[in-house]
Amino acid sequence: MSILGYDALAEQIAHRGIEIETVKQRLKHQHIETPSWGYGNSGTRFKVFAYPGAARNIYEKLHDAATVHRFTGVCPTIALHIPWDKVDDWNALRQYAESLGIRIGAINPNLFQEDDYKLGSLCHPDAGVRQRALEHIEECIAIAQTVGSTILSLWLADGTNYPGQDDFRARKHRLQECLQWVYQRLDPPMRLLIEYKFFEPAFYHTDLPDWGTAYAMALRLGERAQVLVDTGHHPQGTNIEQIVAFLLDEGKLGGFHFNNRKYADDDLIVGSINPFEMFLIYNALVSASEDPRTRASAEQVAYMIDQSHNIEPKIEAMILSVMNIQTAYAKALLVDRARLRSAQHAGEVLEAHRVLQEAYETDVRPLLAQVRIEMGLDPDPLAAFRASGYAEKVAQERGVQPPSGSGYPE
Ligand code: RM4
Ligand code: MN
Ligand code: MN
Numbered sequence: 481m482s483i484l485g486y487d488a489l490a491e492q493i494a495h496r497g498i499e500i501e502t503v504k505q506r507l508k509h510q511h512i513e514t515p516s517w518g519y520g521n522s523g524t525r526f527k528v529f530a531y532p533g534a535a536r537n538i539y540e541k542l543h544d545a546a547t548v549h550r551f552t553g554v555c556p557t558i559a560l561h562i563p564w565d566k567v568d569d570w571n572a573l574r575q576y577a578e579s580l581g582i583r584i585g586a587i588n589p590n591l592f593q594e595d596d597y598k599l600g601s602l603c604h605p606d607a608g609v610r611q612r613a614l615e616h617i618e619e620c621i622a623i624a625q626t627v628g629s630t631i632l633s634l635w636l637a638d639g640t641n642y643p644g645q646d647d648f649r650a651r652k653h654r655l656q657e658c659l660q661w662v663y664q665r666l667d668p669p670m671r672l673l674i675e676y677k678f679f680e681p682a683f684y685h686t687d688l689p690d691w692g693t694a695y696a697m698a699l700r701l702g703e704r705a706q707v708l709v710d711t712g713h714h715p716q717g718t719n720i721e722q723i724v725a726f727l728l729d730e731g732k733l734g735g736f737h738f739n740n741r742k743y744a745d746d747d748l749i750v751g752s753i754n755p756f757e758m759f760l761i762y763n764a765l766v767s768a769s770e771d772p773r774t775r776a777s778a779e780q781v782a783y784m785i786d787q788s789h790n791i792e793p794k795i796e797a798m799i800l801s802v803m804n805i806q807t808a809y810a811k812a813l814l815v816d817r818a819r820l821r822s823a824q825h826a827g828e829v830l831e832a833h834r835v836l837q838e839a840y841e842t843d844v845r846p847l848l849a850q851v852r853i854e855m856g857l858d859p860d861p862l863a864a865f866r867a868s869g870y871a872e873k874v875a876q877e878r879g880v881q882p883p884s885g886s887g888y889p890e
Contacts, residue, residue: 483859485846492842496816500847503813507851512738512805513557513585513784514798516565519544521883522788528883533875534794538565539576540878544795546580547870551861552802553852557585559633559784562620564590564889570626577627584627586673586735586784589620592637592681593888600638602658603651603687610658617662624670631735631782632666633708635675639682651687656700663701673708673734673782674698678715680745690714691723698732706734710786711761712745713737721760728768728777735782736761738805747788749797751804758804759840762812770817788887793871799862803848810844 490500519535521528535541538560545558558577567573577584591601591613599605601613617632624632638655640646659674666672674697676688688694691707698705707727711720727733740746740753751758769778783805789797816835823832849859858864865871 483846483849483853485843486850489843489846493814493847496814497818498814498816503810503847504851504854506813507806507810507848508553508855510554510806510809511557511783512552512555512802513559513782514545514548514555514802515559515561515784515786516541516545517561517888518785518787518789518798519794520564520889521881522889523790523883523887525887528887529791530880530883531789531794532880533871533878534881535874536878536881538567538573540874541565542573542577542580542582544798544874546577546582547795547865548798548802549582551799551857551865551868552806553855553857554806555798555802556581557583559586559588559786560584560623560627560629561588561590562616562623570623574627584629586631586633586782587620587624587627587629588633588635589617591616591635597637599646600651600687601636603636603638603646603654605646605650605654610654614658614661618665621662621665621670625667630670631673632662632670633673633675633735633784634662635677635708635710636686636688637681638688639679639684639686641682641684643684645684648685655687656697659697659701659705663705666704668704670704671734672698672701672705674705675708675710675713675737677710677713677745691727695727695730695732698734703731706732708735708737709733710737710739710745711750711757712739712741712747712786716743720757721764724761725764725768728764728774728781731777733777733781735784737784737786738801739785739787747786749787749789749792749804750785750801751808752800755804755808756840758808759811760836762808763815763836763839766809766812766815767817795871796862796865799865803861806848807844810847811839811842814842814844815839 493500519541521534549555596609674694676694678689694707738750740748742753768774820835852859
């Protein structure tokens, strides 16, 4: 018995010379990490609306993340943010995660919520503040080692608000020195992922504004320093798939923070505003994974969601994001690459374009439904989650937690 529409789709896929069993295998092995901070209350700088049942602590966040994994089957890890998720006993937390069938993923140090960080953290003019930031990172490395995580994910809020406020080159040197210090403390296989963002909270300049700057830093450090691409962190119109292709080719794409935006760093549900962009990003990834020269580079990419849900149900938002990522990946796997290459070589501009369009326009819902059934899951994770009563149950147990004043936990 197969899902309605699956057989017709399988036939269509075979016509493209694509092996459907391989496609299904790859979809079953997809791994998307969800962020602990996506399960708690969060909001904008104007208001944080308390959500009934929103996770109140890291144990509840792990429970919610495990629930997302239970319904999607592809989210076995959760990223932590320190000190938001700080506990006394990291071994116990690790065991609790494992008892729920998940693991702890990337560790994210928080270098923006202390009074000391007003002028920056690793780029701060005062060496004492820089040292304090480094000690926090060192603590995060120790946490990562205890919980069995191999990724230290670094995002800096560093920057200035006014021309002349500080010296660009001096800040660059402070950053280099600090990153060097951090990198020396990372034992294999741990990787340092460097995230960039061109504005906010600093508005005149940020010290790691773009992928090129993060890449230059990573290059100086060594092989286990790589770039993290957060899809919300670029100026409007930036060609993210080109950045992805370039970094993959250089072995420097460490991972993603997926989210979607309309205007700024909106952290909306992945694929909600621009699903075509997600498809093109996955197209770059699949293309690299099918090329022997870049296969290894593509295989070590970490896929993480970085979202904050302001008005929507948090767990549903996470499940929907995961489903949209699966859709983008499935469509990218259906690109007829042989036909694409020959059209590209022949200079057939629109034929090449149409090969991509054809894959993008393919309705992959029957394929994903079939994959989920074969994984022992419900073909519609969102509907299954709603029907499970989990949201009502936690709303009852956890109640409405008064949120913190800022957009993030305190
Ligand atoms: C930042 C950045 C980081 C995330 C914080 C919460 O904008 O995207 O990755 O850790 O938000
Ligand atoms: Mn991010
Ligand atoms: Mn963001």
